[in-house]
Amino acid sequence: MLIPIFQILYYLMLFAMFLMSIFIVFHIVFYSYTFASKILMLAIFVPVVGVLLFTNLLLFSTLPLDRIFSGMLP
Numbered sequence: 001m002l003i004p005i006f007q008i009l010y011y012l013m014l015f016a017m018f019l020m021s022i023f024i025v026f027h028i029v030f031y032s033y034t035f036a037s038k039i040l041m042l043a044i045f046v047p048v049v050g051v052l053l054f055t056n057l058l059l060f061s062t063l064p065l066d067r068i069f070s071g072m073l074p
Contacts, residue, residue, distance in 0.1 A: 003065045010060055014053065021049045 032038035
């Protein structure tokens with residue numbers, strides 16, 4: 001029972017990080033001083049966030065949660 005709760009909490013946190021990234025992209029697009037700075041910041045931010053979120057999800061999915069929580073379960 002503990003493992004599905006932990007997974008749900010992780011996916012909620014990952015979704016919140018995704019929403020915060022969209023919020024940042026929105027502000028980059030609509031509040032940049034120049035077009036060049038907008039393109040530069042998007043070219044830096046979007047791939048970095050994409051790689052970070054993808055690797056975070058990939059590494060979490062490979063965790064052996066049943067072995068990690070086996071000592072905690074009765």
